[in-house]
Amino acid sequence: MTKRRVVVTGLGTVSPIGNDVKTMWDNLIAGEVGIGPVTKVNPDEFPTKLAAELKDFDPANYMDKKEARRMDLFTQYAVAASKMALDDAKLEITDEIADRTGVWIGSGIGGMTTYEEQFRKFLDKGQRRVSPFFVPMMIPDMASGQVSITFGAKGINSCTVTACASGTNSIGDAFKVIERGDADIMITGGAESPINNMAFAGFSSMKAMTTNEDPNTASRPFDKNRDGFIMGEGAGILILETLESAEKRGAPIYAEITGYGSTGDAHHITAPAPDGEGAARAMQQALNDAEMEGTSVDYINAHGTSTEYNDKFETMAVKTIFKDHAYKLGMSSTKSMTGHLLGAAGGLEAIISILSIKHNIMPPTTNYETPDEDCDLDYVINSPRETEVNVAMSNSLGFGGHNASLIFKKY
Structure with a gap:
């Protein structure tokens, strides 16, 4: 088909x-x-x-x-x-x-x-x-x-x-x-x-x-x-x-949506799977759906809840999928400014991901002060970054072990 x-x-x-x-x-x-x-x-x-x-x-x-x-x-x-x-x-x-x-x-x-x-x-x-x-x-x-x-x-x-x-x-x-x-x-x-x-x-x-x-x-x-x-x-x-x-x-076109991944942890009602295994599979599914290599992704709008295990395991999941490129792409959690909108978070963060492509700006993770050795990626800290953004991924993770990732690309 x-x-x-x-x-x-x-x-x-x-x-x-x-x-x-x-x-x-x-x-x-x-x-x-x-x-x-x-x-x-x-x-x-x-x-x-x-x-x-x-x-x-x-x-x-x-x-x-x-x-x-x-x-x-x-x-x-x-x-x-x-x-x-x-x-x-x-x-x-x-x-x-x-x-x-x-x-x-x-x-x-x-x-x-x-x-x-x-x-x-x-x-x-x-x-x-x-x-x-x-x-x-x-x-x-x-x-x-x-x-x-x-x-x-x-x-x-x-x-x-x-x-x-x-x-x-x-x-x-x-x-x-x-x-x-x-x-x-x-x-x-x-x-x-x-x-x-x-x-x-x-x-x-x-x-x-x-x-x-x-x-x-x-x-x-x-x-x-x-x-x-x-x-x-x-x-x-x-x-x-x-x-x-x-x-x-003749409608305005912000971006093209090309990839979607959705997985289950089958692990725990509230805690994420160890090492972010389920989140990693969702990201890989989205890349496969988009027929895209991980090196094509410029920016990730992370789930990034500001909780101990989510941020650590999401970081591990990104490393699992993107390997060396995990340290080269920009990543941020806009929940540092918006708070966590629970079921609405993915809608708002998809919009933010699309606008990062439109404006070639990665929004910041604000309020960041003390580095964590378990969270060592490029989190676009405290100030926005103007740079070419052709492909953006948006991640959401939910209680019950639900993991979902979307990929948008410049049209």
């Missing part, structure tokens, strides 16, 4: 460092940290005092207020980012293309804030006070469902739930839908709004989040003194379409 070429024609995001793509990118390159004191939970009740929250997000700028009230925040974020991506792609979903336009948006935990709010109502006031919209607001596929309804996309409509790999897996799955001919256009990415009491309690109990109270050093991927991640929220959405469709429309 001949593979159809797939390109990226639109980008949209709401993120802790900007509620549109240009603002997000400008702040990223400036090294702006979107982390601050958490406001959505009482910090006195948790060992972690910080989060990467959205600022000044108003759903009325993107959708009807009445409809917004029937959506959890993660779905609002997905609709907002999808609207911006469609506008960016100059794409109107008409009756002529609706059946061939699909949606595939992932979320790691869906509407947990809605679940928490409605469960409290149930305990305090009984069953009759639970909202009839509770279930459709909570389930993770509703971001994809609402985007389809809002914009009239009638093709395949799906949601990948693979914890922190959800956004990356969704983009890869959408890429394959187009490549094999089941759709011509896909709205894809990830969305998450996890900053609530139960999520904070769960991750705190696991000791997965940092207890550092300084926003400017709390998320420090690959640094020897890293001690956990910072929870973030938002959405990152891409418009993928066939090269033929994009050329026919």
Whole structure:
């Protein structure tokens, strides 16, 4: 079967460092940290005092207020980012293309804030006070469902739930839908709004989040003194379409997506496989899918959570696959500025990887101070690097042993 070429024609995001793509990118390159004191939970009740929250997000700028009230925040974020991506792609979903336009948006935990709010109502006031919209607001596929309804996309409509790999897996799955001919256009990415009491309690109990109270050093991927991640929220959405469709429309083309790898560790529910074995296989799968040698990759946007084992084992995985070239390519974790958007991380970081190609700039890993002998690659430390970027890889790794890698290249 001949593979159809797939390109990226639109980008949209709401993120802790900007509620549109240009603002997000400008702040990223400036090294702006979107982390601050958490406001959505009482910090006195948790060992972690910080989060990467959205600022000044108003759903009325993107959708009807009445409809917004029937959506959890993660779905609002997905609709907002999808609207911006469609506008960016100059794409109107008409009756002529609706059946061939699909949606595939992932979320790691869906509407947990809605679940928490409605469960409290149930305990305090009984069953009759639970909202009839509770279930459709909570389930993770509703971001994809609402985007389809809002914009009239009638093709395949799906949601990948693979914890922190959800956004990356969704983009890869959408890429394959187009490549094999089941759709011509896909709205894809990830969305998450996890900053609530139960999520904070769960991750705190696991000791997965940092207890550092300084926003400017709390998320420090690959640094020897890293001690956990910072929870973030938002959405990152891409418009993928066939090269033929994009050329026919005269659409802007940011990059071509050429490779996707997805593997399972079969090891542990939260800890990565020793030496990053599963992540290494995902990266190799993506290279094989792209029919590309590892020496072609210029930049890796790492999963880089600022946790002890992730950063160490991801570094080992890169060495396993790229060998000597591992020390020659640039690598960074933008979670140092955005925090960890969980299921939306892969959507936002795919956008960042694509923009690194467009602008020939590798964004930095900020907050890095103390080298770690186990993390000895070129992490583009503290300042962006202007250099030719023709090929970028984006990695995401999730609880349950999910590993996903995407490859984008200059068109």
